[in-house]
Amino acid sequence: GGVGKTTLAKRIYNHRRIEEGFSVKKWVCVSQNFDDINLLKDIYDGTTGDLAGDQSKSSLEPKVESSLGGKKLFLVLDDVWTAEVWCDLLCNTLKSCAAGSRILVTARNEQIARQMLAVDIRRVNKLSLEESWSLLCKKVDLGGEEGEIQDLKDVGMEIVKKCDGLPLAL
Incomplete structure:
Protein backbone atom coordinates (compact mmCIF):
# COMPACT_ATOMS: atom_id res chain seq x y z
CA GLY A 1 0.00 0.00 0.00
CA GLY A 2 0.87 3.67 -0.13
CA VAL A 3 1.52 3.98 -3.84
CA GLY A 4 -1.49 6.29 -4.34
CA LYS A 5 -4.34 4.09 -5.58
CA THR A 6 -6.92 5.48 -3.15
CA THR A 7 -5.76 9.07 -3.68
CA LEU A 8 -6.11 8.67 -7.43
CA ALA A 9 -9.53 7.03 -7.04
CA LYS A 10 -10.67 9.95 -4.82
CA ARG A 11 -9.63 12.46 -7.46
CA ILE A 12 -11.63 10.59 -10.07
CA TYR A 13 -14.62 10.18 -7.73
CA ASN A 14 -14.69 13.91 -6.95
CA HIS A 15 -14.18 15.05 -10.54
CA ARG A 16 -16.85 17.32 -11.99
CA ARG A 17 -17.52 14.96 -14.92
CA ILE A 18 -18.35 12.15 -12.50
CA GLU A 19 -20.67 14.46 -10.53
CA GLU A 20 -22.48 15.46 -13.71
CA GLY A 21 -22.48 12.08 -15.45
CA PHE A 22 -23.91 9.79 -12.79
CA SER A 23 -27.13 9.96 -10.82
CA VAL A 24 -25.69 7.90 -7.94
CA LYS A 25 -22.14 7.96 -6.55
CA LYS A 26 -21.03 5.54 -3.86
CA TRP A 27 -17.66 4.99 -2.19
CA VAL A 28 -17.16 1.76 -0.26
CA CYS A 29 -13.99 0.75 1.54
CA VAL A 30 -14.03 -3.01 1.21
CA SER A 31 -10.86 -3.95 3.16
CA GLN A 32 -9.54 -7.36 4.02
CA ASN A 33 -12.33 -8.42 6.39
CA PHE A 34 -15.36 -6.89 4.69
CA ASP A 35 -18.85 -7.67 5.91
CA ASP A 36 -21.51 -8.53 3.29
CA ILE A 37 -24.33 -6.87 5.22
CA ASN A 38 -22.54 -3.56 5.82
CA LEU A 39 -21.25 -3.47 2.26
CA LEU A 40 -24.75 -3.88 0.84
CA LYS A 41 -26.08 -1.21 3.21
CA ASP A 42 -23.31 1.17 2.08
CA ILE A 43 -24.29 0.69 -1.57
CA TYR A 44 -28.05 1.01 -0.96
CA ASP A 45 -29.46 4.21 -2.48
CA GLY A 46 -32.21 5.21 -0.13
CA THR A 47 -32.90 6.11 3.47
CA THR A 48 -30.84 3.89 5.73
CA GLY A 49 -33.82 3.64 8.07
CA ASP A 50 -35.48 1.53 5.37
CA LEU A 51 -32.92 -1.19 6.13
CA ALA A 52 -33.08 -1.07 9.93
CA GLY A 53 -34.41 -4.60 10.36
CA ASP A 54 -32.49 -6.17 7.51
CA GLN A 55 -29.60 -8.26 8.71
CA SER A 56 -29.41 -10.91 6.02
CA LYS A 57 -27.86 -10.92 2.59
CA SER A 58 -31.02 -12.45 1.11
CA SER A 59 -33.24 -9.62 2.37
CA LEU A 60 -30.79 -6.83 1.47
CA GLU A 61 -29.84 -7.84 -2.07
CA PRO A 62 -33.28 -7.24 -3.63
CA LYS A 63 -33.62 -3.90 -1.82
CA VAL A 64 -30.21 -2.73 -3.03
CA GLU A 65 -31.02 -3.90 -6.54
CA SER A 66 -34.37 -2.10 -6.48
CA SER A 67 -32.86 1.11 -5.05
CA LEU A 68 -30.35 1.30 -7.90
CA GLY A 69 -32.59 -0.02 -10.66
CA GLY A 70 -32.38 2.13 -13.78
CA LYS A 71 -29.93 4.57 -12.16
CA LYS A 72 -26.53 5.36 -13.58
CA LEU A 73 -24.12 4.35 -10.81
CA PHE A 74 -20.49 5.27 -10.22
CA LEU A 75 -19.21 2.94 -7.52
CA VAL A 76 -15.73 2.86 -6.03
CA LEU A 77 -14.74 -0.36 -4.32
CA ASP A 78 -11.61 0.70 -2.49
CA ASP A 79 -8.96 -1.67 -1.12
CA VAL A 80 -10.43 -4.92 -2.44
CA TRP A 81 -8.57 -8.01 -1.20
CA THR A 82 -10.70 -10.71 -2.79
CA ALA A 83 -12.76 -11.05 -5.97
CA GLU A 84 -15.58 -12.59 -3.92
CA VAL A 85 -16.93 -9.12 -3.22
CA TRP A 86 -17.85 -8.93 -6.91
CA CYS A 87 -18.34 -12.55 -7.96
CA ASP A 88 -20.39 -13.69 -4.96
CA LEU A 89 -22.03 -10.49 -3.75
CA LEU A 90 -22.40 -7.60 -6.18
CA CYS A 91 -22.37 -8.94 -9.73
CA ASN A 92 -26.05 -9.92 -9.83
CA THR A 93 -27.22 -7.22 -7.42
CA LEU A 94 -25.93 -4.40 -9.64
CA LYS A 95 -27.25 -5.73 -12.96
CA SER A 96 -30.32 -3.49 -12.67
CA CYS A 97 -28.21 -0.30 -12.88
CA ALA A 98 -28.53 1.84 -16.00
CA ALA A 99 -26.26 1.41 -18.99
CA GLY A 100 -23.10 3.44 -18.61
CA SER A 101 -22.72 2.67 -14.91
CA ARG A 102 -19.11 2.22 -13.84
CA ILE A 103 -17.25 0.51 -11.03
CA LEU A 104 -13.74 1.61 -10.11
CA VAL A 105 -11.80 -0.94 -8.07
CA THR A 106 -8.56 -0.40 -6.16
CA ALA A 107 -6.61 -3.48 -5.16
CA ARG A 108 -3.04 -4.27 -4.22
CA ASN A 109 -3.10 -7.41 -6.35
CA GLU A 110 -3.77 -7.04 -10.08
CA GLN A 111 -5.03 -10.63 -10.21
CA ILE A 112 -8.07 -9.63 -8.14
CA ALA A 113 -9.10 -7.15 -10.84
CA ARG A 114 -8.70 -9.87 -13.47
CA GLN A 115 -10.87 -12.27 -11.44
CA MET A 116 -13.49 -9.52 -11.20
CA LEU A 117 -13.42 -9.35 -15.03
CA ALA A 118 -12.17 -5.76 -15.03
CA VAL A 119 -12.19 -4.17 -18.47
CA ASP A 120 -9.44 -1.58 -18.09
CA ILE A 121 -6.72 -2.41 -15.57
CA ARG A 122 -4.29 0.38 -14.70
CA ARG A 123 -1.21 -0.14 -12.57
CA VAL A 124 -0.08 2.65 -10.27
CA ASN A 125 3.69 2.36 -9.99
CA LYS A 126 6.09 3.60 -7.36
CA LEU A 127 7.79 6.92 -8.00
CA SER A 128 11.30 7.14 -9.38
Whole structure:
Protein backbone atom coordinates (compact mmCIF):
# COMPACT_ATOMS: atom_id res chain seq x y z
CA GLY A 1 0.00 0.00 0.00
CA GLY A 2 0.87 3.67 -0.13
CA VAL A 3 1.52 3.98 -3.84
CA GLY A 4 -1.49 6.29 -4.34
CA LYS A 5 -4.34 4.09 -5.58
CA THR A 6 -6.92 5.48 -3.15
CA THR A 7 -5.76 9.07 -3.68
CA LEU A 8 -6.11 8.67 -7.43
CA ALA A 9 -9.53 7.03 -7.04
CA LYS A 10 -10.67 9.95 -4.82
CA ARG A 11 -9.63 12.46 -7.46
CA ILE A 12 -11.63 10.59 -10.07
CA TYR A 13 -14.62 10.18 -7.73
CA ASN A 14 -14.69 13.91 -6.95
CA HIS A 15 -14.18 15.05 -10.54
CA ARG A 16 -16.85 17.32 -11.99
CA ARG A 17 -17.52 14.96 -14.92
CA ILE A 18 -18.35 12.15 -12.50
CA GLU A 19 -20.67 14.46 -10.53
CA GLU A 20 -22.48 15.46 -13.71
CA GLY A 21 -22.48 12.08 -15.45
CA PHE A 22 -23.91 9.79 -12.79
CA SER A 23 -27.13 9.96 -10.82
CA VAL A 24 -25.69 7.90 -7.94
CA LYS A 25 -22.14 7.96 -6.55
CA LYS A 26 -21.03 5.54 -3.86
CA TRP A 27 -17.66 4.99 -2.19
CA VAL A 28 -17.16 1.76 -0.26
CA CYS A 29 -13.99 0.75 1.54
CA VAL A 30 -14.03 -3.01 1.21
CA SER A 31 -10.86 -3.95 3.16
CA GLN A 32 -9.54 -7.36 4.02
CA ASN A 33 -12.33 -8.42 6.39
CA PHE A 34 -15.36 -6.89 4.69
CA ASP A 35 -18.85 -7.67 5.91
CA ASP A 36 -21.51 -8.53 3.29
CA ILE A 37 -24.33 -6.87 5.22
CA ASN A 38 -22.54 -3.56 5.82
CA LEU A 39 -21.25 -3.47 2.26
CA LEU A 40 -24.75 -3.88 0.84
CA LYS A 41 -26.08 -1.21 3.21
CA ASP A 42 -23.31 1.17 2.08
CA ILE A 43 -24.29 0.69 -1.57
CA TYR A 44 -28.05 1.01 -0.96
CA ASP A 45 -29.46 4.21 -2.48
CA GLY A 46 -32.21 5.21 -0.13
CA THR A 47 -32.90 6.11 3.47
CA THR A 48 -30.84 3.89 5.73
CA GLY A 49 -33.82 3.64 8.07
CA ASP A 50 -35.48 1.53 5.37
CA LEU A 51 -32.92 -1.19 6.13
CA ALA A 52 -33.08 -1.07 9.93
CA GLY A 53 -34.41 -4.60 10.36
CA ASP A 54 -32.49 -6.17 7.51
CA GLN A 55 -29.60 -8.26 8.71
CA SER A 56 -29.41 -10.91 6.02
CA LYS A 57 -27.86 -10.92 2.59
CA SER A 58 -31.02 -12.45 1.11
CA SER A 59 -33.24 -9.62 2.37
CA LEU A 60 -30.79 -6.83 1.47
CA GLU A 61 -29.84 -7.84 -2.07
CA PRO A 62 -33.28 -7.24 -3.63
CA LYS A 63 -33.62 -3.90 -1.82
CA VAL A 64 -30.21 -2.73 -3.03
CA GLU A 65 -31.02 -3.90 -6.54
CA SER A 66 -34.37 -2.10 -6.48
CA SER A 67 -32.86 1.11 -5.05
CA LEU A 68 -30.35 1.30 -7.90
CA GLY A 69 -32.59 -0.02 -10.66
CA GLY A 70 -32.38 2.13 -13.78
CA LYS A 71 -29.93 4.57 -12.16
CA LYS A 72 -26.53 5.36 -13.58
CA LEU A 73 -24.12 4.35 -10.81
CA PHE A 74 -20.49 5.27 -10.22
CA LEU A 75 -19.21 2.94 -7.52
CA VAL A 76 -15.73 2.86 -6.03
CA LEU A 77 -14.74 -0.36 -4.32
CA ASP A 78 -11.61 0.70 -2.49
CA ASP A 79 -8.96 -1.67 -1.12
CA VAL A 80 -10.43 -4.92 -2.44
CA TRP A 81 -8.57 -8.01 -1.20
CA THR A 82 -10.70 -10.71 -2.79
CA ALA A 83 -12.76 -11.05 -5.97
CA GLU A 84 -15.58 -12.59 -3.92
CA VAL A 85 -16.93 -9.12 -3.22
CA TRP A 86 -17.85 -8.93 -6.91
CA CYS A 87 -18.34 -12.55 -7.96
CA ASP A 88 -20.39 -13.69 -4.96
CA LEU A 89 -22.03 -10.49 -3.75
CA LEU A 90 -22.40 -7.60 -6.18
CA CYS A 91 -22.37 -8.94 -9.73
CA ASN A 92 -26.05 -9.92 -9.83
CA THR A 93 -27.22 -7.22 -7.42
CA LEU A 94 -25.93 -4.40 -9.64
CA LYS A 95 -27.25 -5.73 -12.96
CA SER A 96 -30.32 -3.49 -12.67
CA CYS A 97 -28.21 -0.30 -12.88
CA ALA A 98 -28.53 1.84 -16.00
CA ALA A 99 -26.26 1.41 -18.99
CA GLY A 100 -23.10 3.44 -18.61
CA SER A 101 -22.72 2.67 -14.91
CA ARG A 102 -19.11 2.22 -13.84
CA ILE A 103 -17.25 0.51 -11.03
CA LEU A 104 -13.74 1.61 -10.11
CA VAL A 105 -11.80 -0.94 -8.07
CA THR A 106 -8.56 -0.40 -6.16
CA ALA A 107 -6.61 -3.48 -5.16
CA ARG A 108 -3.04 -4.27 -4.22
CA ASN A 109 -3.10 -7.41 -6.35
CA GLU A 110 -3.77 -7.04 -10.08
CA GLN A 111 -5.03 -10.63 -10.21
CA ILE A 112 -8.07 -9.63 -8.14
CA ALA A 113 -9.10 -7.15 -10.84
CA ARG A 114 -8.70 -9.87 -13.47
CA GLN A 115 -10.87 -12.27 -11.44
CA MET A 116 -13.49 -9.52 -11.20
CA LEU A 117 -13.42 -9.35 -15.03
CA ALA A 118 -12.17 -5.76 -15.03
CA VAL A 119 -12.19 -4.17 -18.47
CA ASP A 120 -9.44 -1.58 -18.09
CA ILE A 121 -6.72 -2.41 -15.57
CA ARG A 122 -4.29 0.38 -14.70
CA ARG A 123 -1.21 -0.14 -12.57
CA VAL A 124 -0.08 2.65 -10.27
CA ASN A 125 3.69 2.36 -9.99
CA LYS A 126 6.09 3.60 -7.36
CA LEU A 127 7.79 6.92 -8.00
CA SER A 128 11.30 7.14 -9.38
CA LEU A 129 13.99 8.72 -7.19
CA GLU A 130 13.69 11.97 -9.15
CA GLU A 131 9.87 12.00 -8.87
CA SER A 132 10.14 11.24 -5.15
CA TRP A 133 12.64 14.07 -4.66
CA SER A 134 10.37 16.47 -6.54
CA LEU A 135 7.38 15.47 -4.38
CA LEU A 136 9.40 15.84 -1.18
CA CYS A 137 10.51 19.32 -2.27
CA LYS A 138 6.87 20.31 -2.84
CA LYS A 139 5.73 18.87 0.49
CA VAL A 140 8.38 20.70 2.52
CA ASP A 141 8.10 23.80 0.32
CA LEU A 142 11.69 23.84 -0.90
CA GLY A 143 11.15 26.71 -3.26
CA GLY A 144 14.15 28.68 -2.06
CA GLU A 145 17.46 29.37 -3.72
CA GLU A 146 19.27 26.61 -5.58
CA GLY A 147 22.16 26.65 -3.08
CA GLU A 148 19.84 26.03 -0.13
CA ILE A 149 18.13 23.19 -1.94
CA GLN A 150 21.48 21.56 -2.78
CA ASP A 151 22.54 21.73 0.89
CA LEU A 152 19.45 19.72 1.84
CA LYS A 153 19.50 17.33 -1.11
CA ASP A 154 21.84 14.76 0.48
CA VAL A 155 19.65 14.29 3.54
CA GLY A 156 16.51 14.56 1.40
CA MET A 157 17.69 11.82 -0.94
CA GLU A 158 18.28 9.53 2.05
CA ILE A 159 14.66 10.11 3.07
CA VAL A 160 13.51 9.49 -0.49
CA LYS A 161 15.43 6.19 -0.68
CA LYS A 162 13.94 4.99 2.62
CA CYS A 163 10.44 5.76 1.36
CA ASP A 164 11.02 3.40 -1.58
CA GLY A 165 8.98 5.38 -4.12
CA LEU A 166 5.80 5.39 -2.02
CA PRO A 167 4.18 8.85 -2.08
CA LEU A 168 2.24 8.15 1.12
CA ALA A 169 5.51 7.53 2.97
CA LEU A 170 6.87 10.89 1.86
